[in-house]
Amino acid sequence: MPIISKGFRGRPGGRDPELPPGQYRTTDFPVLSTGPSPHVDPDRWSLTLVTEAGETSTWDRQALLALPQERPTVDIHCVTKWSKFGTSWRGVSLDTLLDGVSTAASFVKVASYGGYTTNLPLEDLRGGRAWVVHEFDGRPLTPEHGGPVRLLVPHLYFWKSAKWVRELQLLTQDEPGFWETNGYHDYGDPWREQRYQGD
Numbered sequence: 001m002p003i004i005s006k007g008f009r010g011r012p013g014g015r016d017p018e019l020p021p022g023q024y025r026t027t028d029f030p031v032l033s034t035g036p037s038p039h040v041d042p043d044r045w046s047l048t049l050v051t052e053a054g055e056t057s058t059w060d061r062q063a064l065l066a067l068p069q070e071r072p073t074v075d076i077h078c079v080t081k082w083s084k085f086g087t088s089w090r091g092v093s094l095d096t097l098l099d100g101v102s103t104a105a106s107f108v109k110v111a112s113y114g115g116y117t118t119n120l121p122l123e124d125l126r127g128g129r130a131w132v133v134h135e136f137d138g139r140p141l142t143p144e145h146g147g148p149v150r151l152l153v154p155h156l157y158f159w160k161s162a163k164w165v166r167e168l169q170l171l172t173q174d175e176p177g178f179w180e181t182n183g184y185h186d187y188g189d190p191w192r193e194q195r196y197q198g199d
C-alpha cells in the first residue's frame with residue numbers, strides 16, 4: 001500500500017504538499033494590475049540593465065529573441081491567495097542576460113512601463129529561477145498579463161514578476177518597490193508565507 005494515496009490531497013484537513021500555506025488552486029488566470037495596462041508596442045519595447053557602476057546593456061525584441069530561449073513550466077502564487085499550477089512560458093533566463101555583466105551588487109530594482117516597481121535580491125534572479133518571458137501557453141504574452149515582455153520569478157509571490165518590464169537596476173543597497181513600500185514583505189517567499197512586513 002503506497003504511503004501517499006490518490007485520496008490524500010483531497011482529504012479534509014489534509015495539506016496539499018504542492019500548495020504553499022494559505023493558498024488555494026485556481027485554473028483560470030486572474031489579471032492583477034494596480035492600474036490600466038500600459039500599451040507597449042513590441043517594436044518599441046526594450047529592457048535595460050544598469051549596473052551599480054552605471055554600465056548599461058539593452059535588449060530590444062530582436063536581441064531578446066536572438067538569445068537562447070527556454071520554456072519554463074512553473075507554479076505561480078499570488079499573495080491574494082490563488083496559485084496556478086503548471087503555467088508554461090517562453091523566454092530568456094536571467095542567467096543568460098547576466099552572463100558577462102560585471103557587478104558586485106546584491107539587489108535589483110525592477111521597473112516597468114507604467115511606473116510599477118519591485119525589488120529582490122540579485123541572487124534570486126540567478127540559478128535558473130527567473131526569466132523574461134514573451135509567450136504564455138504557446139502564444140505571445142497578452143498586454144493584460146504583461147506583454148510584450150514580463151519578468152517571471154515563480155519562487156516568490158507573483159507581485160515580484162513585474163509585467164511590462166523595462167529596466168533592471170543593480171544596487172548595492174536594497175530599495176523597496178511599489179508593494180514593498182505599501183506594507184508587503186520585502187522578500188515574499190510563499191513557502192514561508194511572507195505576505196506582509198513582519199511575517
Ligand SMILES: Nc1nc2c(c(=O)[nH]1)N[C@H]1C(S)=C(S)[C@@H](COP(=O)(O)O)O[C@H]1N2
Nearest residue numbers: 030031032033034112116145158159162163
Ligand atoms: N507592472 C506591473 N507588474 C505587476 C503588477 C502590476 O500591477 N504592474 N501586479 C503584480 C501582481 S500583484 C501579480 S499577482 C501579477 C499578476 O499577473 P497577471 O495579471 O498576469 O496574473 O503581476 C505582478 N506584476
Ligand SMILES: [Mo]
Nearest residue numbers: 032078079159
Ligand atoms: Mo498579486
